[in-house]
Amino acid sequence: MSGERENVRGSRSRPSCDSSSGPRISSQSVILGRVQPQAPGNRTIYCNDRDANLPVRFKGNSISTTKYNFFTFFPKGMFEQFRRVANCYFLMISILSMTPISPVNPVTNVVPLTLVLLVSLIKEAFEDWKRFQNDMVVNNTLIDVLQDEKWVAVPWKKLQVGDIVRVKQDGFFPADLLFLASTxxxxxxxxxxxxxxxxTNLKIRKALERTWDYLTPEKAAEFKGEVQCEQPNNSLYTFTGNLIFQKQTLPLSPNQILLRGCSLRNTEYIVGAVVFTGHETKLDIFEEPPSSECFIPGWNLGF
Structure with missing residues (x-):
């Protein structure tokens, strides 16, 4: 598998875009005796080396599940409302009632339609605000990241591809991780x-034997592996790639990948390297966009 660093937008319909920066030669590439050609469809990640990953401009780990922003709320919200056949029908009736030949007072049609649209927009605004609040909670959750041979608590949103992180028992994985070591x-x-x-049944994951020793911050700081793997996709149960480490190419499988959204159980802590972040994680690509239907329990507004 060749080692090109390529930036991919990992949203539900996120197009990929190549980095315009030239490739940086890693220690692993030097060991192989040549600069590996970059091939479409693959990405190369340098673990524990932000400078090497910087030219690729991987996506950050911040997520947003909101449907609107300040400028798009009204036009997009109205578009969503008039995607419903009933609203279009009553709009046409309201327009016809304003013509001189109509025997009906237009107020009797315009006012109810306006109220329906107003209530629907208020509901949409409230739901989107709740999504925004949930995003803020997730993005600001703290995780231990390796910095200068120490574990430093930083928000999830500041994670970068290639970072070495520690996840403790009952904690959630902040991104898609390459599993390196466990207690x-x-x-x-x-x-x-x-x-x-x-x-709800627990699943077992096992790290490659060559990385078991990189558990303490001092040892983890010495880990300088190079991951060559597939581009972000929505397949939760597959993963293809290689870890180039200590002059060896080690094949990777889903058994060494810890997906965002999963939680750690019956294990004091694990150490992993960030592979996919934010909207490029498998969970985020797999999920559907926010629905136009009300998601608040107990609400059933069929406008």
């Missing part, structure tokens, strides 16, 4: 995937 024997950890597939 459990034999480099295994247990995860719960209820947020992905609804299953």
């Amino acid at each position: 459990n024997a034999d480099g295994v950890c247990y995860i719960e995937t209820a947020n992905l597939d609804g299953e």
